[in-house]
Amino acid sequence: MFFQPGVLEWLTGKERVTEFKVPEAKRFSNIFCATCGSRLPRQQQGSDMVMIPAGSLDDDAPIRLQASIFTDSRASWSCINEDLPVYPQYPPQ
Numbered sequence: 001m002f003f004q005p006g007v008l009e010w011l012t013g014k015e016r017v018t019e020f021k022v023p024e025a026k027r028f029s030n031i032f033c034a035t036c037g038s039r040l041p042r043q044q045q046g047s048d049m050v051m052i053p054a055g056s057l058d059d060d061a062p063i064r065l066q067a068s069i070f071t072d073s074r075a076s077w078s079c080i081n082e083d084l085p086v087y088p089q090y091p092p093q
Contacts, residue, residue, distance in 0.1 A: 001061060006050035008043040067091050 021029040031042040039053040054061050068080045072088035
């Protein structure tokens with residue numbers, strides 16, 4: 001889930017936040033807890049956009065799916081909801 005504008009502030013556990021960045025990727029990185037491996041929210045440096053992995057939520061997401069994005073690089077087994085707009089990269093602004 002992407003939220004903009006947003007600001008991410010860690011209240012506790014910031015010292016356990018670990019990042020893995022694929023060297024050839026322009027924007028992609030994976031933020032996770034070094035203790036348990038859970039994916040964590042991240043804020044792109046120099047941006048007011050916050051990305052929250054929907055799987056890290058305890059409750060239902062506060063929004064519904066709006067589009068399928070980055071479909072050019074999706075795994076062959078990944079499903080696309082045909083009722084939603086599909087974008088090979090980021091959706092247009």
